[in-house]
Amino acid sequence: MLPEVDLVITFRASRQGSLPKRQALEDARKAEEQYSRLIKVLTSAGLRAVGRRGESLGHLLVFVSCPTSHVHTLIKRERHSDFLHGLPTTPVNKEEETQPLCPADRIRLVHAFICSMPPDGGLGITPDSPEWNLVESVMALHDRKFNEHWIHAWTTSRLVSVKQERLREQFGDSVAMYFSFLHSYTQALVFPAVLGVLFYFFGSPYSPIYSILIVLWSVVYVEWWRVRERILSLRFGTRGSFRVERRRAQYVEGFPWWKHELRMIASLPVILLFAGVLLSILTGIFVFEAFVTQLYTGPGHKYIAFSPTILFIALVPRLLAVYQAIAAKFTAWENHAHQSSHAASLTVKTFALSALVAYMGLALSAFVYVPFGEGIMRIVQVWLFKGSVHVDAVADSHNITASALNATEHTKGMWNVDTSMAGQKLNAARLRDQMFAYTVTNQIVNTFVEVGLPFVLRAVGSFRAKKSNGNGNGKGDKKKRVVFEDEKEKGGEEEREFLETVRAEAALPEYELFGDYSEMVTQFGYVAIWSVIWPLAPVMALINNFFELRSDAFKITVHNRRPIPSRTDTIGPWLDTLSFLTWLAAVVNSALVYLFCPRSQNHCxxxxxxxxxxxxxxxxxxxxxxxxxxxxxxxxxxxxxxxxxxxxxxxxxxxxxxxxxxxxxxxxxxxxxxxxxxxxxxxxxxxxxxxxxxxxxxxxxxxxxxxxGRSIDGGEVQLDSEKDAPEKLAETVPVEGLGGFWDHDEGVQEIQRITKEA
Incomplete structure (x- = not known):
C-alpha cells in the first residue's frame, strides 16, 4: 500500500560539479546538520517525515505527512482567523466537522503550516529563507487517477464535464479561478467571432459599426468578469482572503510605508529606460525590415529578408531577460509583505514590456507604414545615398539625373535608387499579414512550446544522460543499480515504482499562472484593439482557446508539478490590465477608423x-x-x-x-x-x-x-422568534417613569376638535 504523502521537500545536500576535498567535506557536514534539524523541526511539530534518495547523489526527497488530528487543529485555527478578519465563514456543526477535507485544502493547510513564518504560526521552512538554504522546493504530488479522468474528459467529450468545483478540490482556488476566466472568455469570444465573419465577408473594411460593437463587447465582458470573480470568491469562501495572507520570508519588519512607496516609484525610471531602449530596437528592426530590405538588390537579397527576424531573436529576448532579472531585484527591494502584492508588482513590470513587444509592430505599421510608407521609403532612399542622388519629388517622372546616375553607378547593382518605384515596394497587405502571424502562427508556436517541446527536451536530456553514463566506465549505471536494489530490499517493488514516480515529478518545473494569463490577456488585446484590421482575428482566437483549454490541462497534469493551492478572490493585476486594454481599444479603434475608413468617392x-x-x-x-x-x-x-x-x-x-x-x-x-x-x-x-x-x-x-441581551429571569422579555416578538414585547414591557403619562392619548381628541371647528 502506498504511503499517504501530503508534501515532498526536495533537499540538495551537495553542489553541482566537482569540488575540492576539503570544501566537499565541509559542505557535507553543514548539509547533515541542516538535514537533521529539518527532520527534527518537522517531527517536533507533530508531522511525520522521512527521507529517501533523489535523482542523483546528494539529492534527497523528504516525505511529509500530517496526522488527521493535526489537520483538524489547522482547520480550526484557520476558521478562527477567517472569522476575526471578516472572511465568509460557514456555521460549523458536528456533521460538518466530520466531513473529509478536499485534497487542495489539505495540501494548502499543511504547506502554509510548514512554509509560514513563526510569527504567523508556521515552521518557517521555505526555500527563500537563509536558514534553509539547502531546501530547494516544497512540492505536492499529482493525483494520477484524477489526472487520467481529466485527460479522458477533454479527449472524449467536453472539458467542462469536469466541474469547476472538482478543479478547485484538486488544484485550489487560484487554478480554478484561471480556468473559470479562460472558459468564460472563450464563451464570450463567440459574439465577436460571429461579428467578424459577417463584417469580413459582407461589410466594409475598417467599419465604424464593427469598431463600436467590438469596444462595447470588450467593456461588457471586463465589467461582467469584475462581478463574476466576486461571486466566485463568495462561492469559494475566499472573499477578502488577502487579509489573512501569510508574510513573506524576505519581509523586513518595521519597514515604513513611505519608504516602500518611494522604492516603488524609484523603479519607474528603470522601466522607462528599458522601454525606450526596446522601442528603439523595435523601431530600428521595423525600418530595416519594411524599407531597407526592400531596397537591397545585391548578392543574397533573397535571404536578407530573414535578417530582421535574426536581429529580433538576437536582441529582444536578451534585453527582456536582463530587464526581467532587474525587475525581480527591484520588486524584492520594494519589500512587499505578502506574496500577492509582490507578484502583482512583478506582473505589472514584466507585462508592460511584453505588451510593447506584442503590439509595437502593429502600431508602427498602422500609424507609420500604411499611411506614410511611400514618403518614408523615399526618405530612406535619400538617406542611403545622401549627396549622390538628387530626388525631384514634384516632377511627374521622378527620374534620377544623369550626374546622379554616374555618381551612384557602383551602387546600382546592390540598391534600388529609383524613387518612382517607392510606392510599388510597399506591401499593401502588411497589416493583415501581421494580424495573421500574431493570431494564428504565433499561437500555433506557443501551443507547441507548451505541449510538444517538453517531450523533446526530456528525450534529449534522457539521451545525454544515457550517453554520459555510458562514457563514465559504468559508474553511473552501477550507482543507479545499487540504489534500486537497496530500495527493493527495504520497501519492495511497489515502493520502488512510487519513488520513481516522485523522482520524475521532482524533475518537472513548477507551474506558474503568469504565462497563461499573459497569453490570454495579450490575445484579448489583439481582438479588442486590432481586429478591425482583420475581423477574422476573433474566430482564430476562439479556435485557439478551444485547444488552449485542453493544452493547459495537459500541461498541468503532464509537464509541470502539481500546483500548490492558494487562496485568492481575484485574477489580480490582470483585471486592471484588461480595463486598460479596453480603454486603449476605444482610442486606437477610433484612430484606425478615422485614418482608413473609406470615404465617399465624390468627396475624395x-x-x-x-x-x-x-x-x-x-x-x-x-x-x-x-x-x-x-x-x-x-x-x-x-x-x-x-x-x-x-x-x-x-x-x-x-x-x-x-x-x-x-x-x-x-x-x-x-x-x-x-x-x-x-x-x-x-x-x-x-x-x-x-x-x-x-x-x-x-x-x-x-x-x-x-x-x-438578558433572559426572562433577569426581569426582561425573551424573544423566542421574530414572528411573535412584538406581541410578547407588548405584554411584558414594564411601566416606569411618570405614573399617568402613558395612560391617556390626546391624538384622536385633537383630530375631532379639527372636525368640530370645520
Whole structure:
C-alpha cells in the first residue's frame, strides 16, 4: 500500500560539479546538520517525515505527512482567523466537522503550516529563507487517477464535464479561478467571432459599426468578469482572503510605508529606460525590415529578408531577460509583505514590456507604414545615398539625373535608387499579414512550446544522460543499480515504482499562472484593439482557446508539478490590465477608423484629404534641394499635419471620455443585474447572520437571547422568534417613569376638535 504523502521537500545536500576535498567535506557536514534539524523541526511539530534518495547523489526527497488530528487543529485555527478578519465563514456543526477535507485544502493547510513564518504560526521552512538554504522546493504530488479522468474528459467529450468545483478540490482556488476566466472568455469570444465573419465577408473594411460593437463587447465582458470573480470568491469562501495572507520570508519588519512607496516609484525610471531602449530596437528592426530590405538588390537579397527576424531573436529576448532579472531585484527591494502584492508588482513590470513587444509592430505599421510608407521609403532612399542622388519629388517622372546616375553607378547593382518605384515596394497587405502571424502562427508556436517541446527536451536530456553514463566506465549505471536494489530490499517493488514516480515529478518545473494569463490577456488585446484590421482575428482566437483549454490541462497534469493551492478572490493585476486594454481599444479603434475608413468617392475626388496632404508633404520633404513648388506644398503640408494631429487628438479625447461614460453605465447595470440579490450574496448574508447569532448565543450561555441581551429571569422579555416578538414585547414591557403619562392619548381628541371647528 502506498504511503499517504501530503508534501515532498526536495533537499540538495551537495553542489553541482566537482569540488575540492576539503570544501566537499565541509559542505557535507553543514548539509547533515541542516538535514537533521529539518527532520527534527518537522517531527517536533507533530508531522511525520522521512527521507529517501533523489535523482542523483546528494539529492534527497523528504516525505511529509500530517496526522488527521493535526489537520483538524489547522482547520480550526484557520476558521478562527477567517472569522476575526471578516472572511465568509460557514456555521460549523458536528456533521460538518466530520466531513473529509478536499485534497487542495489539505495540501494548502499543511504547506502554509510548514512554509509560514513563526510569527504567523508556521515552521518557517521555505526555500527563500537563509536558514534553509539547502531546501530547494516544497512540492505536492499529482493525483494520477484524477489526472487520467481529466485527460479522458477533454479527449472524449467536453472539458467542462469536469466541474469547476472538482478543479478547485484538486488544484485550489487560484487554478480554478484561471480556468473559470479562460472558459468564460472563450464563451464570450463567440459574439465577436460571429461579428467578424459577417463584417469580413459582407461589410466594409475598417467599419465604424464593427469598431463600436467590438469596444462595447470588450467593456461588457471586463465589467461582467469584475462581478463574476466576486461571486466566485463568495462561492469559494475566499472573499477578502488577502487579509489573512501569510508574510513573506524576505519581509523586513518595521519597514515604513513611505519608504516602500518611494522604492516603488524609484523603479519607474528603470522601466522607462528599458522601454525606450526596446522601442528603439523595435523601431530600428521595423525600418530595416519594411524599407531597407526592400531596397537591397545585391548578392543574397533573397535571404536578407530573414535578417530582421535574426536581429529580433538576437536582441529582444536578451534585453527582456536582463530587464526581467532587474525587475525581480527591484520588486524584492520594494519589500512587499505578502506574496500577492509582490507578484502583482512583478506582473505589472514584466507585462508592460511584453505588451510593447506584442503590439509595437502593429502600431508602427498602422500609424507609420500604411499611411506614410511611400514618403518614408523615399526618405530612406535619400538617406542611403545622401549627396549622390538628387530626388525631384514634384516632377511627374521622378527620374534620377544623369550626374546622379554616374555618381551612384557602383551602387546600382546592390540598391534600388529609383524613387518612382517607392510606392510599388510597399506591401499593401502588411497589416493583415501581421494580424495573421500574431493570431494564428504565433499561437500555433506557443501551443507547441507548451505541449510538444517538453517531450523533446526530456528525450534529449534522457539521451545525454544515457550517453554520459555510458562514457563514465559504468559508474553511473552501477550507482543507479545499487540504489534500486537497496530500495527493493527495504520497501519492495511497489515502493520502488512510487519513488520513481516522485523522482520524475521532482524533475518537472513548477507551474506558474503568469504565462497563461499573459497569453490570454495579450490575445484579448489583439481582438479588442486590432481586429478591425482583420475581423477574422476573433474566430482564430476562439479556435485557439478551444485547444488552449485542453493544452493547459495537459500541461498541468503532464509537464509541470502539481500546483500548490492558494487562496485568492481575484485574477489580480490582470483585471486592471484588461480595463486598460479596453480603454486603449476605444482610442486606437477610433484612430484606425478615422485614418482608413473609406470615404465617399465624390468627396475624395473633389479634394484631397488631410491624410493625403500630409503624405504629399512627406514626399516633398524627401527631395534634395526642393523647388519653390515643393516649398509651397511643404507649407500646405505643415498646415495639414497640424490639422491631422489636432483632429486625431480630438477624436482620441472623445473616444476616451465616451469609454469612461460607457464603462460607468455598464458597471452600474452589471452591479444591479448580477451582484445585488444573487444567490451567493444571499447565502453569505444568511451565513453571517447565523454565525453572529450563534456567537451571541455562546456569549449569553444556554439561555436564549432576549431584550438587551438578558433572559426572562433577569426581569426582561425573551424573544423566542421574530414572528411573535412584538406581541410578547407588548405584554411584558414594564411601566416606569411618570405614573399617568402613558395612560391617556390626546391624538384622536385633537383630530375631532379639527372636525368640530370645520
Amino acid at each position: 475626388n473633389a479634394a484631397p484629404s488631410t491624410l493625403d496632404k500630409v503624405h504629399q508633404h512627406i514626399i516633398s520633404a524627401a527631395s534634395v534641394g526642393g523647388s519653390t513648388t515643393s516649398k509651397q506644398e511643404g507649407g500646405d503640408g505643415s498646415a495639414a499635419t497640424r490639422e491631422l494631429l489636432f483632429t486625431a487628438l480630438l477624436i482620441a479625447l472623445a473616444a476616451s471620455h465616451g469609454y469612461m461614460a460607457l464603462r460607468a453605465l455598464v458597471r452600474h447595470v452589471m452591479e444591479k443585474a448580477l451582484w445585488n440579490g444573487s444567490t451567493e450574496v444571499r447565502t453569505r448574508e444568511n451565513d453571517e447572520r447565523e454565525v453572529k447569532k450563534r456567537f451571541l448565543t455562546g456569549l449569553v450561555g444556554p439561555a436564549e437571547v432576549g431584550v438587551n
